[in-house]
Amino acid sequence: MKSKPLRNLVLVLGDQLNADSAAFDGFDRDADGVWMAEVCHESEHVWTHKARIVMFLAAMRHFRNALEDRGLRVLYRELPATGKDSIETFSDALEQTLAELECSKLVVVDPGEWRVRQELKDAAERLGVALEFRADRHFLSTPEQFAEHAEGRKQLRMEYFYREIRRRHNVLMKDGKPVGGKWNFDHDNRKSYGKQGPDPHPPKAFPPDAVTAGVIKLVNRRFAEHPGDMDAFDWPVTPEHAAHALKDFIKNRLPRFGDYQDAMWTGEPFLNHSLLSAAMNLKLINPAQVVQAAVDAYQDGSAPLNCVEGFVRQILGWREYVRGVYWLHMPGYLERNELGADRPLPDFYWTGETEMACLRDAIGQTLTYGYAHHTQRLMVTGLHALLVGVDPREVHKWYLAVYVDAVEWVELPNTLGMSQFADGGVMASKPYAASGKYIDRMSNYCQSCRFAPAKATGDDACPFTTLYWDFLDRNRERLEENQRMKLQVKNLDRKTDEELASIREAAARLR
Ligand SMILES: Cc1cc2nc3c(=O)[nH]c(=O)nc-3n(C[C@H](O)[C@H](O)[C@H](O)COP(=O)(O)OP(=O)(O)OC[C@H]3O[C@@H](n4cnc5c(N)ncnc54)[C@H](O)[C@@H]3O)c2cc1C
Ligand code: SF4
Structure with a gap:
């Protein structure tokens, strides 16, 4: 009835x-x-x-x-x-x-x-x-505003959209100009932790209450075969938790967020990051509130401008920008494969069992916590898939599956666009292609790895470095057309024919 x-x-x-x-x-x-x-x-x-x-x-x-x-x-x-x-x-x-x-x-x-x-x-x-x-009022811009911004532009850039939003919402602005006289403090950021390593403040944990424990039991039974651990689950799952998590980040990790936002360190999954993406994506907390808390920390002198601007840029800039890209280009975006990549995803993405120390750490923590920070996603797991030439749909499915913050509007442009360049430059002006030397500079991974980051051939050649040169070689024609890749491609010319032949051979085995 x-x-x-x-x-x-x-x-x-x-x-x-x-x-x-x-x-x-x-x-x-x-x-x-x-x-x-x-x-x-x-x-x-x-x-x-x-x-x-x-x-x-x-x-x-x-x-x-x-x-x-x-x-x-x-x-x-x-x-x-x-x-x-x-x-x-x-x-x-x-x-x-x-x-x-x-x-x-x-x-x-x-x-x-x-x-x-x-x-x-x-x-x-x-x-x-x-x-x-x-309408979804959670965001600081709308898909319509993004479409208007995109109208008539040959190439989209996050930076310009970010400036528009900052002006519109009057964030870190004074008399119509950016506070500190610059829009961007990246020059002060992107440090590595150096020899002494990080001294991170662990994020606040939210141990499961009865409701969450009930769900864990259900998931362990119902989805027993699915990847990942549950022992470490302590994510914020209520608005109250999310508010505590924000407070904890602002006080303990924001003051050095900018400096170390790209750095990585073995066995340290969280470093100076906020861990607020899942709470924001599920709408347990509002991004405007998160941005305001960071700006307040700058205004009361508890966090420096380079860190606060760097953090605000991630939320007001990247987060809003990727959503705009998603709605402007869907549903066709899902099918893009500019580089014609067609290899399967290596099995070790589901186990972490590989000799490559960087991938072992990034995938290992992903399977334990459902978390890896941006540089690990972009410049370790994403970079490896790009260089191997994995089918972007496969890469997308992995990223959508393994992170607690994964929802398609933010995951897809980051994966398919930013990390795999499968959209041909909508998200990023050039592929994020790098050799093992980048990972060596930004982390201590290579110190405990059996491979040598600078070597492209030989028994101890770093697979990233071999695959990097092979990637440039395989995609030479296409990449030469890109002004920002010209120098990288030109460096290929310094390789002798013999060197190139052994790189191709080694790369074919790896791929
Ligand atoms: C291949 C790939 C896949 C990704 N998939 C997701 C995803 O499924 N869900 C997701 O929320 N983010 C995704 N990101 C973006 C970013 O890696 C995560 O938002 C971030 O690592 C979450 O950790 P955090 O909260 O500690 O972030 P922090 O480093 O503390 O940054 C603060 C906030 O800025 C926002 N942010 C930072 N970078 C980005 C970005 N590139 N795009 C959008 N928002 C950003 C997030 O909301 C984040 O919480 C992906 C990035 C890459 C390269
Ligand atoms: S040497 Fe290469 S594979 Fe090993 S950790 Fe460094 S970048 Fe990764």
């Missing part, structure tokens, strides 16, 4: 956990309801890390509980502990709900993923129910 008809059924997806979102505008407790569903397709369409599944489900269940505590009616479908009776997709789940309950309209904030938006649209049409998409 159907229950009393609802006016609006507010759909809340796993990365929309914000009770102040537009979906709740005008919410009437007597007439409206909230709908949330744990569907297995979202954890299975890529081979998802257990920690990522726990992150989403634990945060969703806490959000449900918070809404119920406020007296809202929540229709919530939990995933059963076994494969039996699982609901596959959002549309299946919606269909079941609407068979039991009538509502005049479905309301949802614009989903962050093209596939999900399409799926909801199709489901609503099929089920004959009205669906209203509402």
Whole structure:
């Protein structure tokens, strides 16, 4: 028997956990309801890390509980502990709900993923129910503003969009000019930790409470074969946790964030990073609040400008920019493969079992925590896949699966565009191609590796260095057309024919 008809059924997806979102505008407790569903397709369409599944489900269940505590009616479908009776997709789940309950309209904030938006649209049409998409107010720019910015530009650059947003939101600005007289303090940043190594302040941990522990148990049973560990799970899964995590970062790690934002160190997964991406992506915390906390730290003298600007640039700049790229270019973006890369992803991406110390560390911590920082993602795992020539779709599926913060609007442009250059230069003006010498400069990985970062051939040749020269050689014609790659390609000419022949041979074996 159907229950009393609802006016609006507010759909809340796993990365929309914000009770102040537009979906709740005008919410009437007597007439409206909230709908949330744990569907297995979202954890299975890529081979998802257990920690990522726990992150989403634990945060969703806490959000449900918070809404119920406020007296809202929540229709919530939990995933059963076994494969039996699982609901596959959002549309299946919606269909079941609407068979039991009538509502005049479905309301949802614009989903962050093209596939999900399409799926909801199709489901609503099929089920004959009205669906209203509402604007996502979580971001500091809109896809429309990005499209306007992109209009007529031959080439997009993050820097210019970032400046626009800073001006629009008056962030680190004085009298219409950037504070400190420069937009960018990268010159002061990008240091390595040197011989003495880092002295990082460990991030605040949020040990599982009963709700999260219940989800961990479920995931260990239901997704036993999936990659990743659960022993170390202590991610923030509520807005309160996220606020504590922000405070902890601002006080303890922001003051040196800029200096060391690209540095890496064996066995030190978090260094000076914020670990706020998952909390922001699931909307447990607002990016404007995060940016303001960093600006306040500069204004009260507790963090220097190079660190604060460097951090603000990641959120106001890169985070907004990649979202703009995603919505401007989807759905075709997913199919881009400018370099024609077609190799399979090496198996060790799922185990970390490799002799290459840098990859072993970056993948090892990924499997333990569901986390690696930006330089590890771009210049270790991403770089290796680029140089090998792995099919960008395969690389995309791996990144979407293994990080707790992975959602497609941010993961895809970073992976397919920035790290694999498969979009031919939409995200980055040149491929992020480098040899083992870059990794040696920015980390201590090479010190404990059996390979020598400067060597391209021989028994102890660094695979990154061999593959780097091979990458330039294989893609020479295309890369020569790129002004910013000319010098790198020219260096190939210094190699003798014999050297090039042995590089090609060694690279063929590696690839
Ligand atoms: C191949 C690849 C895949 C990536 N996949 C994801 C992903 O799935 N989800 C995700 O949130 N980020 C992704 N990133 C961006 C970045 O690596 C992570 O945001 C960052 O490592 C998260 O850690 P943190 O919160 O400690 O970041 P911090 O180093 O403390 O940076 C602060 C914040 O800035 C934002 N940010 C920094 N760099 C970027 C960037 N390039 N694009 C967008 N936002 C950025 C994040 O919100 C981050 O929390 C990816 C980068 C690469 C190269
Ligand atoms: S020598 Fe090469 S493979 Fe080994 S850690 Fe350094 S960059 Fe990585």
